Amino acid sequence: MRILFAFLATLFLFGSISLPAQAEDPATPPVVTTKEARLDQLFVDLKRERNEKAAERIAGRIWSEWSQSGSASIDLMMQWSQKAIENQKFDVALDFLDQVVTLQPTYAEGWNRRATAHFMMKNFGKSMSDIDHTLRLEPRHFGALSGLAQIMAATGHKQSALEAWQRVLTIYPMMRSAQDQVGTLSEELAGEGI
Template identity: 40%
Template sequence: MRLLKELKYCANAKEAKTISQQIQRLWSQSGSETIDLLMTWAEQGISAENYGLALDYLDTAIALSPTYAEAWSRRAWIHIQLSDFKLAMLDLHHALQLEPRNYIAFFELGIVMEATERPELAIKAYETALTFYPQMQQVQNRIDTLLSKDFDQNI
């Protein structure tokens, strides 16, 4: 994908964010009007923090289209919000098998690793995300925070 290459080598953070948004729009295209509608409803549920409803829509989307990586990734995000890290890991595993360049899923994996007190694995996940999107400020901030905690503990 040309956009992923552009994202990787883009030195301007604002321009990189625009490219990332284009990539995410492409990844969100399921090819099915039904799945797209379910995803829209799921996003509305997520925005309203109605995670149960959003999970219902995502469960249906995954049942109808198990090879649609974005549904797995979005469902993982809900599980993270609900602190259900085991289910988040399972969904991230599926998402990354289907789309191994999904830097958002690697970011989410880093969050799970942090939450389960595995900072070294969190850093690895974050660094993997940065190989695709080096300008991703959230990821850079998380790595800096983890490294400063490690530094503080070693003093």
């Protein structure tokens, strides 16, 4: 009997026999696995966060999720487009981004990046069209809403710019640039009403 006990104890210690798994700790939240579920949780966290730096970290994680297309080819074209934008080679960037939105039309960040390229070229109409596509795919895209607000301000539509910045703040309350723009535009519009 002692030999059998010693044998079973040895097997247990070296992992050949395992005990049944213990029940999961109900206090431990389940791991979020889908991209949509991760984004939903990040947006909840972003809306609740009252520390500006912590909110910036959450926003960075959201951008990281948005940047993952699920395709190595699309990701590579997005990298090339970003490099072209940084080098102010907007036509080259648009060539890549046209391919991105053609190959993966449900990838919101492809549309947003193309909107950014158009914006930097001052093609506001085309930028707004791409922003519209972005927001249809991801209505919480605070980057696209920020771009819309900047276009509205640049074209003299202050009230629309203010409304777009306010939409940004409903999603990302601690975004400093949005807070500043809401304050500035509110003062300007109040002054115009006098």
